Amino acid sequence: MILSVLKDYADHRMTLPPAMYGETKVAWLISLSEEGHYEGVVSLKSKEKKRGQPIVAPHIGRTVGVKPKLLADTGEYVLGIGRPTSKPERVKDCHSQFIELVQNCFLATDEPSVKAVLHFLTTSELEKAKADLPKDFDPGEVVTFRVGNILPADSGYGLTSVSTFWANYTAGADDDNESNLSSKMTCLVTGETTTVEQRLPFLVKGLIGGQPSGTALVSANSAPFMSYGLQNSLTSPISRDAAERFVKALNSLISDERSRLYIGSTIYVFWTKQETVFNPLAFLTKPSAEEVDALLRSPFTAQEAAGLDTSKVNQFYALALTANNARAVVRDWLETTIPNAQANLQRWFQSQQMVDPYGAIHRPLSIYALAASVYRDASKEMQPTAPTALIRNALHGDRIPEEMLVKLIRRNRTERDVTYPRAVLLKLIFSSYSPRKEMMTNMEQLNPNPSLQGQDLTAYSCGRLLAVLESIQKAAIGSVNASLTDRYYGSASSTPAVAFPALLKCARAHLSKLRKEKPGVYTALEERVEDITQSIMPFPNSLGLQQQGLFGLGLLLRLKKFFIF
Structure with missing residues (x-):
């Protein structure tokens, strides 16, 4: 369900790059003439962008095997220059396969800019560039080409023949092509019988604690996770197109501060099926008194929300993720409607309210402030279950687990005090318990x-x-x-x-x-x-x-x- 909804977001809410293209940070640009003669090397790094300028370039998933990326790759592949720890034989293999890939691309496309790159790679022009490299050149950084005014690797230049070649080349590509091409199964996302991936082509970026290269949302590479002889991602068969789309959708949501929320080591992403002006993230992160007051004054009620046909109203989704080294861990999944989410937020902020003897209503509190109130040092001690429980209570009306009450009481006793955030949290906890909901309602009066x-x-x-x-x-x-x-x-x-x-x-x-x-x-x-x-x-x-x-x-x-x- 999660993957299908993410793919649907990519299909209807995103403008996607060509198949198997992804954002790549390019550190070095080799400038060529239209005939492929070397003209110079340019650094694209800066203080703000230490790894270089991002472009949308050909992408392929790789682990330990040699797999070149078309027209934009590390210095080992593009120039045949190894890092101090690299094996010379492997660097030579990387470079030769990169040249072979460019040659195949030219034969399939007859693209002039690709021909220029091929000329550079197969003549003495390459040695001119290697001799001209600056001292701070790092072979582990990405290198690409500029031919005249065109970057043939960048999808923004609209070289359709190149992107079509890359889509066809990477269709079903894996460490063992013959094995993977024969893996025709029912895709769990689309329901179609098609070629599925042994390893998904894209990784999830932006998870705290995950590997810099990214984390896999679907993966099984150890014996305890395998079944019926299926390895890697074949335990959950997914086609390349579906996998590419749902990961790109998730990465897009994570990269946008308007749709993501970091609390401790957990990231929450929020989205809707259709575009809407309603965004609960502002209410959950930095609720302002004015916005909360406007929400509470809204005439829409939970009773009205419950009576709506869910098939005809905009859907709202929330996904909580953490990272465990190379794998993403799904902590929570929430699916509801926009009207229900709005009605539950109304109830949530109503339950928060406390006033002083002069009638002043105190500020509404964020998810983090409430969850952090039960820990001595929230930055080190907070578990993902705490904010997750509060988000579910705020948006879905779920009961807050008694575990939260246990931590709250323990913190009260340790500090010998009841802070304002913990008092508000007590109200929210009791309001989420059916037997005590009426009691909290009765306490709304200044009594x-x-x-x-x-x-x-x-x-x-x-x-x-x-x-x-x-x-x-x-x-x-x-x-x-x-x-x-x-x-x-x-x-x-x-x-x-x-x-x-x-x-x-x-x-x-x-x-x-x-x-x-x-x-x-x-x-x-x-x-x-x-x-x-x-x-x-x-x-x-x-x-x-x-x-x-x-x-x-x-x-x-x-x-x-x-x-x-």
Whole structure:
């Protein structure tokens, strides 16, 4: 399904180069006359483009075998100059096969610019160029030719005869041509019976942790991954055309910052079946208050989205990938409709909202800010599952796994605090649980006593009580190095029956002092303690995981003076 949708994107949303052409960074340009006489060598490298200027040139997948690329390749192939570690016999073979390929191209096309390159390669003109190379020439960098004003390797010059030759030459090309040409199977992407590839011709670029040359989305080159005698990509048979198209589509999405999102080692790409002005990436990465407000004011609802015919509305897709050396790992795949994605984003930002006592709504938070809040050092510790779960919740309405709540509670206890991002994340987690969704809706009103019952109300009230007891301490003795929250958050949030009796005893001493020195403050705080403890007594011996989350919300409500929508 993923590959078919990507191919469909390439078919209908992209302008593709000729078959088996791909972007290549060219470092050196050998200038020739129209007759093929050497005129000079030009460096295309710069501080900004250290590997050279990109052009769209003939491409072929290769590993350890000798496979020349037409008219643009490394110095070993084009000039026969090896690197210090290269074997002379192999360099000679690379160069001779490159010349043979250019010769075959000329015989098939009769293209004048190719004839000029062939003349250069087969006469003393080649030695003139080799003697003229600068000291910083690296044989591992790509070299191509300019004949007069034409770069015959560059698809932009429209040499149709050359691109047609290359398409025919590479059809079914692999390390073992005879074996691969006989591999006629049903393509998993198109459903057609055709020649399929043993190794896919293009690799996925831009994955963190992947090899510089790229990573394979479909590959099996070890015995445990093979079956029925099928090796490499034949375990998932795909035609060359389909493989080229879906990889080019994916690389295009990855290269465009408007359709990709990096979080840690994971990359997320987003696209739609048809063009649309709706782009959720801005909402997920840097949500602005104005854009979120406009989204929330939109009259479109989740109920309306659910009633639409999905076959007639624009489809929305999201793909999460990581790299494991030479292979791409699919972490998640999401398919929905644009209306559903919009409706779910509305709900997601509505669930985020918290206001202070003055009615100010605090900023909406990005996926990264929320996911990072449960880690000490998100840049080193964040797992792909965390942002993936939040993206699925934001765009598809999926439940956030309890694993996220476990990490959140642990981070609260470690830091002895409930930060604003973690409080928002708590709301999102509870809103994604069906039994608690109504409870979060009831908390939308500016009411410090939401309609909770049983252990939920007790846990929430315990959090409020700890905040009030800390206020009593500050009013009585001023600032201290370690507050009550710093010292007792862990025990108060998990075993209230152990922590609170001692805390209340200490608070009574502070209240006695306040009654003499600040009677007004004493009266207000005493009333708050009595009001809260009425809904708690007796203190529970322990609180469950979700109750500890409600404890955190109650603490934040009083301590940081936020109200929960």
